[in-house]
Amino acid sequence: MFRRFERVPKTPLKQKIKDIGTTINDIRKGNTLSIEEFEKRISICKECRFYHKYTTTCNICGCMMKVKAVSPSMKCPIDKWLPSNLGIQGSNED
Numbered sequence: 001m002f003r004r005f006e007r008v009p010k011t012p013l014k015q016k017i018k019d020i021g022t023t024i025n026d027i028r029k030g031n032t033l034s035i036e037e038f039e040k041r042i043s044i045c046k047e048c049r050f051y052h053k054y055t056t057t058c059n060i061c062g063c064m065m066k067v068k069a070v071s072p073s074m075k076c077p078i079d080k081w082l083p084s085n086l087g088i089q090g091s092n093e094d
């Protein structure tokens, strides 16, 4: 018989594009999380059933978690981890 596949709520394309832009902006500005905060996010993802361990992508948003998780502005699509105010500003311009 046919194998049943779990329905996964997908992030809309418009939101995906917005998230990619925000992540790139954060990385470009040097506004990234500390290694410890990044590792916390990744460890949550690694325990998640929506994490694809070979591609390191999330099956909901389709993002590469090793890139998305460095951005303090980003959040998990199902709120397992949230935006952080612990970003490190690489540049000292104020």
Ligand code: SF4
Binding pocket: 044, 045, 046, 048, 049, 050, 051, 052, 057, 058, 059, 060, 061, 065, 075, 076, 077, 078, 079, 080, 081
């Ligand atoms: S971002 Fe959220 S839903 Fe996606 S793999 Fe990580 S914890 Fe799971």
